[in-house]
Amino acid sequence: SQKIEQNSEALNIQEGKTATLTCNYTNYSPAYLQWYRQDPGRGPVFLLLIRENEKEKRKERLKVTFDTTLKQSLFHITASQPADSATYLCALDARRNTPLVFGKGTRLSVIA
Amino acid sequence: ETGVTQSPTHLIKTRGQQVTLRCSSQSGHNTVSWYQQALGQGPQFIFQYYREEENGRGNFPPRFSGLQFPNYSSELNVNALELDDSALYLCASSFPGTSNYGYTFGSGTRLTVV
Numbered sequence: 001s002q003k004i005e006q007n008s009e010a011l012n013i014q015e016g017k018t019a020t021l022t023c024n025y026t027n028y029s030p031a032y033l034q035w036y037r038q039d040p041g042r043g044p045v046f047l048l049l050i051r052e053n054e055k056e057k058r059k060e061r062l063k064v065t066f067d068t069t070l071k072q073s074l075f076h077i078t079a080s081q082p083a084d085s086a087t088y089l090c091a092l093d094a095r096r097n098t099p100l101v102f103g104k105g106t107r108l109s110v111i112a
Numbered sequence: 113e114t115g116v117t118q119s120p121t122h123l124i125k126t127r128g129q130q131v132t133l134r135c136s137s138q139s140g141h142n143t144v145s146w147y148q149q150a151l152g153q154g155p156q157f158i159f160q161y162y163r164e165e166e167n168g169r170g171n172f173p174p175r176f177s178g179l180q181f182p183n184y185s186s187e188l189n190v191n192a193l194e195l196d197d198s199a200l201y202l203c204a205s206s207f208p209g210t211s212n213y214g215y216t217f218g219s220g221t222r223l224t225v226v
Contacts, residue, residue, distance in 0.1 A: 004154075034214050041222070043116075043202050044155070046214030089154055099145055099168050100204075100215060102154035 002027040004103040006090060012109045013080055021075040021106045023090035032093040033066055033073050034100065037086045044089055044102075048075075080110045118203050118218035125193050125225050133188040133223070135203030138216045143167070144186040145215065146178060147202040155202055161186055193225045 003026045013019045023033070031052055036044035050057045050066045050073065057064045063076040077084050087105040094101075117136040125131050137144050143162045147155035157170035161180035175191040184205070190197055200222050204215035 036214070036217075041200075041219075043204075043217030043219050044215075046216070049214055099157040099160050099170070101157065102147075104152075104154040 002101075004028070004090065004092060004101060006088075006103040006106045008106045009104070010107045010109070012111060015081060015110055015112045017080055019077040019080045019084070019108055019110070021088050021090075021108065023073040023075070023103055025071050025092060028071075028092050028094065028101075030092040030094055033064075034091045034093060035062075035064055035073075035075050036089040036091060036102075038089055038105065039086050047088075077108075080108075082110045082112050084108060085110050116203055116205050116216050116218035118201075118221050120221060121219065122222045123224070125223065127193055127195060127225055129193050130189065130191045131193060131223065133190075133201050133203075133221045135186045135188070135205075135218060137184045137186065137203075137205030141205035141207045141216065142184050143206045144180055144184065145204045145206070146186070146188045147204065148172075148197075149200040149202055149220070151199075158188065190223075195225050198223060198225045 005024045007022045034049045035047045038044040048064045050064050061078045065074045087107045089102050089105045091100040091102045119134045145160040146158040149155045158172050159169040160167045164180045177189045180186045200220040202220045204217045206215045
């Protein structure tokens with residue numbers, strides 16, 4: 001069966017360190033993989049998208065990698081800040097006009 | 113540009129009742145997707161509408177139905193509410209071919225069924 005697994009429910013990290021979140025999938029062939037941030041009681045906010053033929057994407061302190069052989073994406077936040085504390089969701093997009101499928105998310109806490 | 117607006121923000125209903133949730137999509141977006149998010153879980157896909165036609169449906173029973181209007185706003189209707197329907201209902205809009213920008217989500221409607 002198809003699965004998306006974000007392998008940590010919660011991750012605590014010291015301010016200033018790099019946070020690394022993992023997203024693994026099975027039985028999918030995603031065209032795109034997306035990462036979202038969700039704060040309590042709010043809708044997810046789009047952060048980054050990476051295509052199947054891209055290895056890495058960066059945006060300010062954020063970096064995403066995509067390994068279609070390992071079926072894994074890594075999401076990095078460098079120089080983490082308490083304001084980065086939130087739940088981070090990965091989502092797969094198989095093709096245009098097919099729905100995004102989400103993982104359960106990882107709750108990140110950055111401790112000052 | 114406006115974002116996605118959902119109404120109401122909170123709702124309490126009794127088991128067996130019916131509910132209608134509303135969503136105004138972001139300007140220029142012609143695709144609307146609805147998700148159900150239980151506490152501590154990721155969003156689960158309910159269905160998607162593209163230019164007023166249903167364009168995909170997740171594993172939800174027929175008592176979950178929807179509509180998309182010519183202005184691309186949308187409704188989610190749930191009949192015969194059950195306690196397990198208590199969740200955050202999220203609406204997201206998008207425009208095919210601009211996947212660089214992902215989905216734009218509303219803040220959701222928190223539905224409590226008692």
